[in-house]
Amino acid sequence: MTEFxxxxxxxxTGHWFSQLPAALREELLAMAQLRxxxxxxxxxxxxxxxxxxxxxxxxxxxxxxxxxxxKEALLVLVEPPHWFGEIAxxxxxxxxHDAFADGQTTLLNLPQAPxxxxxxxxxxxxxxxALLMSQKLRLTFIALxxxxxxxxxxRLARRLLMIAEGYGGLAERRRVLQLAQxxxxxxxxxxRQTTNQILKELEAQGALRLNYGEIEILDPDLLxxxxxxxx
Numbered sequence: 001m002t003e004f005x006x007x008x009x010x011x012x013t014g015h016w017f018s019q020l021p022a023a024l025r026e027e028l029l030a031m032a033q034l035r036x037x038x039x040x041x042x043x044x045x046x047x048x049x050x051x052x053x054x055x056x057x058x059x060x061x062x063x064x065x066x067x068x069x070x071k072e073a074l075l076v077l078v079e080p081p082h083w084f085g086e087i088a089x090x091x092x093x094x095x096x097h098d099a100f101a102d103g104q105t106t107l108l109n110l111p112q113a114p115x116x117x118x119x120x121x122x123x124x125x126x127x128x129x130a131l132l133m134s135q136k137l138r139l140t141f142i143a144l145x146x147x148x149x150x151x152x153x154x155r156l157a158r159r160l161l162m163i164a165e166g167y168g169g170l171a172e173r174r175r176v177l178q179l180a181q182x183x184x185x186x187x188x189x190x191x192r193q194t195t196n197q198i199l200k201e202l203e204a205q206g207a208l209r210l211n212y213g214e215i216e217i218l219d220p221d222l223l224x225x226x227x228x229x230x231x
Contacts, residue, residue, distance in 0.1 A: 007032075007108060010057055014081035014166070016132050017055070024125055031114045037101035048095045050088035052112040053129075056080045059105030060178070063097050064186070074186035077102060077179065082166065086133045089115065102183075139167055150229075152190050153198050157226035159188060160208070164217055177215045184215075202226060 008029060011017040017025065037043060037059070044051060046065060054061075056078050063084060064074040075097065078084050088095055089112065119126055139162075146155045164173045185195040199215070202208050207222035208215055217223060 007057060011055060011081050011108070014055075014083075016083060016135070017081065020128055021125075024122075024128065027118060028110055028115075031110060031118070033109045033111065035107040035109050037105045037107065039101060039103050039105075041101045041105075043099040043101065043107070044095050045098045046095055050085075050092060050095070050112045051109070052085065052115055053083060053089055053110040054085045055083045055108040057106045057108055060102040061105060061107075062100045062102050062183075065097055072186065074183055076187065077163075077183055079166075079178070083132060086129060086136070088112075089129060090133065135167075147189065152188065152194055153201075154227055154229050155188055156184070156190075156195065156198050157202070157207075157223050159184070160215065160217065161220070161223055161227055164220075173220070175217050177217070178213065179215055180213050181210075 008025075011025075020028075034057075035043075035054075043054070043061065057080055059080075061078040061084065062072075062074055063076050063078055064072055066072050084099070085095075087093075119129070146158060150158070160177065163177055163179065164175070166174070181195050181199065182192055184199075185192045188195065199208070199210055202223065203210055205222055205226075207219050207226060208217050210216075
């Protein structure tokens, strides 16, 4: 019972789950299964069959792809209490990307079959899951636009703000981001050296502080100015 309450409390810190009807939340938790992954363990690979919807409870998941040569393209680092895997829920097609655990990670899994059975019984709930996917689609369009139009310093500042706000899914903004510079560089498609240079400049301005494996936001207003391209 204590673990169940802990799980529910963690998920309720996220905007999507907290906005679901109470009865639907309970039905989802009743079918949920816990899954624990070791650092670097693969959850699924591109082309795998759908296995349901996931929420990150502890740790983080790297979503991206790995080339035959071993080079990784990191799209996003999914942290608590965010959900992922909804595309395959809708179309039933194979997974579009690879998912790896970034450190010790605990997931909540809503298996595909019982979740689809619930939605067949109560099709009015499809809209709730469509809202989850539409939020991801909106963020994808924003990221594509930024890659095309904005210089790297603005893109980096904007991405840090988005991560701090849980991509719009957290009730409160975080100040400390568990994010390595290399991971940030891969997400922005810029070099590790360029990322480090921009972060050092923001640190000198007092917008943030760099620590090992994490970035602490000291002045969100300064970071927002940098995101707008203003010094």
